[in-house]
Amino acid sequence: MSANGTPMLELEGINTYYGQIHILQDENIVVNEGELVCLLGGNASGKSTTLKTILGLVRPRTGTVRLAGEDVTQLPTAHRIKRGLAIVPENRRLFGPMTVLENLEMGAYLRPKADLKAEFERVYELFPLLYERRTQLAGTMSGGEQQMVAMGRALMSQPKMLLMDEPSMGLAPILVEKSFEIIKHVNESGVGMLVVEQNANVSLSIADRGYVLSTGRVVLEGKAADLLQNEELRKAYLGR
Numbered sequence: 153m154s155a156n157g158t159p160m161l162e163l164e165g166i167n168t169y170y171g172q173i174h175i176l177q178d179e180n181i182v183v184n185e186g187e188l189v190c191l192l193g194g195n196a197s198g199k200s201t202t203l204k205t206i207l208g209l210v211r212p213r214t215g216t217v218r219l220a221g222e223d224v225t226q227l228p229t230a231h232r233i234k235r236g237l238a239i240v241p242e243n244r245r246l247f248g249p250m251t252v253l254e255n256l257e258m259g260a261y262l263r264p265k266a267d268l269k270a271e272f273e274r275v276y277e278l279f280p281l282l283y284e285r286r287t288q289l290a291g292t293m294s295g296g297e298q299q300m301v302a303m304g305r306a307l308m309s310q311p312k313m314l315l316m317d318e319p320s321m322g323l324a325p326i327l328v329e330k331s332f333e334i335i336k337h338v339n340e341s342g343v344g345m346l347v348v349e350q351n352a353n354v355s356l357s358i359a360d361r362g363y364v365l366s367t368g369r370v371v372l373e374g375k376a377a378d379l380l381q382n383e384e385l386r387k388a389y390l391g392r
């Protein structure tokens with residue numbers, strides 16, 4: 153979906169610490185309405201810490217987090233979720249002994265169960281497989297199928313801004329491409345997305361823009377097509 157230039161998520165001058173250790177350093181990131189942005193960087197560069205800062209699981213020492221223009225820096229996580237934020241966490245974290253349907257229901261736990269018909273319809277329309285498999289236990293599904301459940305679950309809260317932490321992790325190469333097709337598909341349904349990845353090629357090939365983190369600093373940013381051509385990115389920051 154082409155982004156219309158209205159900021160949905162803004163990180164401005166973010167400095168996040170764990171104890172005395174300064175992790176995120178003057179980080180500035182913007183994701184516009186309907187935009188697909190990827191956040192690249194090697195291990196320990198601060199990608200997950202960025203998502204935790206956006207969710208309010210850690211608080212920055214200085215800087216501002218805004219959702220749809222509203223300063224949410226001091227708001228608890230649940231309030232941010234109510235304002236349209238959702239996450240597909242690392243390793244998907246499904247409820248394995250629960251069915252697909254129950255997992256989807258959990259994605260809308262802030263809402264009364266009776267009101268969920270439209271949400272289920274939307275998710276089943278995006279992922280017909282989840283309807284077919286709604287009574288299967290999530291833990292018995294394949295890695296790629298579990299990825300769909302995790303995305304479906306996040307979409308049940310009707311997010312305006314979806315965060316994803318390393319969706320390609322643990323997937324076979326053929327499923328990685330499939331998984332990114334699904335991500336693009338969800339984005340095209342109108343959801344703004346910030347996708348954390350180490351797989352630069354696949355994520356940049358579907359993204360509008362990208363940022364590259366190195367030891368907690370944004371060292372490169374730009375249009376995805378330009379970053380894809382950038383040799384410095386591969387050599388210096390991604391080691392491949």
Ligand SMILES: Nc1ncnc2c1ncn2[C@@H]1O[C@H](COP(=O)(O)OP(=O)(O)OP(=O)(O)O)[C@@H](O)[C@H]1O
Nearest residue numbers: 170173175193194195196197198199200201202350
């Ligand atoms: N709760 C914590 N307490 C102390 N240090 C932490 C904590 N969480 C993360 N860190 C440190 O912060 C740095 C950034 O970690 P983070 O998880 O954000 O990196 P990442 O880019 O997501 O890495 P990966 O690609 O390995 O997932 C690392 O050095 C990590 O050890």
Ligand SMILES: [Mg+2]
Nearest residue numbers: 199200201242
């Ligand atoms: Mg991480």
